[in-house]
Amino acid sequence: MRTHFVVHESFEAPGAYEDWARARGHEVGYSRLHEGDALPAGADGIDLLIVMGGPQQPSTTVEECPHFDAAAEKALIAACDEADKAVIGICLGSQLIGEALGAPFESSPHTEIGSFPITLTAAGRQHPFLAGLGDTFASGHWHNDMPGLTEDAVVLATSEGCPRQIVAYSRYVYGFQCHLEFTPDCIEALIAHDEKELATLADRPYVQQPDQLRANDYTEMNAKLMAFLDRLAADYADR
Structure with a gap:
């Protein structure tokens, strides 16, 4: 499976998504936008597009962030969706998917930073890529916003702090507001970038501080993500 990552910042690493792609022997490509890499010209040569997170919003302009071109x-x-390729967006990436399909992003009810449970909806529990993974399980979070919903979108998972944690836009297009890909290395990079901001959010109900962030066990959520990805990839290959 030809997997291409769009990476906005060095501290927003692909984590377990990259571990999965390499462990499965996929052909892996990158657009590290923060290093000046170009985006692919189109959907050719891509089976799975994975768009990572970042501190930007879909409304951030090129003038505000020269290496981020939301349009x-x-x-x-949209080109990958039209070509029936698989697309996964994480955090900012999920919001960009909604916008690409005609649904503007929105502010989440709460800022979430840390490891907090997500709960599968009835649709999520029945979804072939998520069934049997557990009705409620821990997930990583680091966000203020959430993806918009198209008419065809189905919410597969929610949390106490955000009603849109996993969204299915079609059989092969998914928005993950949550961060099942977090690893200790991912967390260290985010803490290094955001430690001062974290201190200002200490009174928020869904914000953990660095010591707790480092103490969280991310292995189970990584395993659930990889099970989802394995099922998606098998379905995509068999269509």
Whole structure:
């Protein structure tokens, strides 16, 4: 499976998504936008597009962040969707998917940073890529916003702090507001970038501080993510 990552910042690493792709022997490509890499010209040569998170919003302009072109990313997402390729967006990436398909992003009811449970909806419990993974399980979080919902979108998972944690836009297009890909290395990079901001959010109900962030066990959520990805990839290959 030809997997291409769009990475916005060095501290928003692909984590377990990359571990999965390499462990399965996939052909892996990158657009590390923070290093000046270009986006793919289109969907050719891609089976799975994975758009990572970042501190930007879909409304962030090129003038505000020269290496982030929301319109170009949305055009790539739309091209992959139209070509029936698989697309996964994480955090900012999930919001860009919604926007690419006509649904503006929105502010989440709460800021969530840390490890907090997500709960599968009835649709999520019945979904072939999530069934049997547990009705409620821990997930990583680091966000203020959430993806918009198209008419065809189905919410597969929620949390106490955010009603849109996993969204299915079609059989092969998914928005993950949550971060099942977090690893200790991912967390260290995020803490290094955001430690001062974390201190200002200490009174928020769904924000953990660095000591707790480091103490969380991310292995189980990584395993659940990889099970989801294995099922998606098998279904995509067999269609």
